[in-house]
Amino acid sequence: MNRSTEKKAVVLLSGGLDSATVLAIATDLGYRCYALSIDYGQRHRSELKAAENVTQSMSAELKTIELDLRAFGGSALTDDIDVPEEESEGIPVTYVPARNTIMLSLALAWAEVLKADDIFIGVNAVDYSGYPDCRPEFINAYEEMANLATKAGVTGNRLVIHTPLIDLSKADIIKQGTALGVDYALTVSCYQADDEGRACGVCDSCRIRAAGFEAAGVGDPTRYQSA
């Protein structure tokens, strides 16, 4: 058996810089990768197209699940609330309620069907901007729960939630992805990217990304709306 087809992993893929790097890391570790993208009604629709392009570039399988989180409201990423252009204190309005919990749960369902014991998610505790569901203690508690939730938890296989970026700065993420050949021009991080995936350059996510390329000493391939 080819080593690269031995172990399956489900990789949560948003189409942004971080999750593209995670997909490259999981692929490099020898996993056969099943990328899961969630169409949750995000205003930045080009993110979904970016997820397709990234998956193709790494020869992974992609599944996109529709789940309209706008039904619950409560976030600038899904509602008609302005995305802030200034740095904010505490939990930002771009927080989507229970988003990582929901996405990990969908990944868990797919992992169970695929008989995959490994799930990868690109959460980051350094640049996490105050999102509670990006903290290591959340991930640990999720893994505990997941092992009780599923057939795996009953039959004895241990399911592992991998967070290879959790302690990395944005610059270190970019350096690692660049070394693995990630084409960051395909990724979209901006909370209000236009239909062609061009970034606004002013939202939290754009500011963190641009500073990351600068700190990494890597040329920024991001296409901006004003460029």
Added chain:
Amino acid sequence: MNRSTEKKAVVLLSGGLDSATVLAIATDLGYRCYALSIDYGQRHRSELKAAENVTQSMSAELKTIELDLRAFGGSALTDDIDVPEEESEGIPVTYVPARNTIMLSLALAWAEVLKADDIFIGVNAVDYSGYPDCRPEFINAYEEMANLATKAGVTGNRLVIHTPLIDLSKADIIKQGTALGVDYALTVSCYQADDEGRACGVCDSCRIRAAGFEAAGVGDPTRYQSA
């Protein structure tokens, strides 16, 4: 302020006997109830109509979220796999991968938006038929995780997952619901009910339900396809 409007609860409602009883219990405890029904592509579509009828009968608010779990496959409840008519060993084919994990995660998102600290789910460890995500240790782990996942977990309010049926026999559930005035004729438990909500009478769920009414000494209002 009217006591009944003081505290909000999100109640997972399938349209079956158990969750209808849970909605009655939460209402009786004085919660203002927000019922959440998930259209996950279940073959027994009349369950969704039952959820509407049950919610109306108890004057709760209902939200139905579409999430097509057929995309993952792996269950007789969503796939074209025969529902068994004999009692089965171990985890049955009617198990939907990570279903309760996913549904609790959606309830968590709504609870966070509503600023509700209470979620009710009708899991039952007695008649749970081998589903791993109906065990008390799963619920406890979920509650731990949920308190780390959300703004509530950061600001200090404790979120509680209520499982009022977890130790009850089906007969005791029916007795309690009957005392609270639940109209079980509105509920659909059958895994392969027809469009009018009439039950097959032979699947696991039908057998457990019928035995429950008999053991409770309560007249069974279930409408059967052969009747």
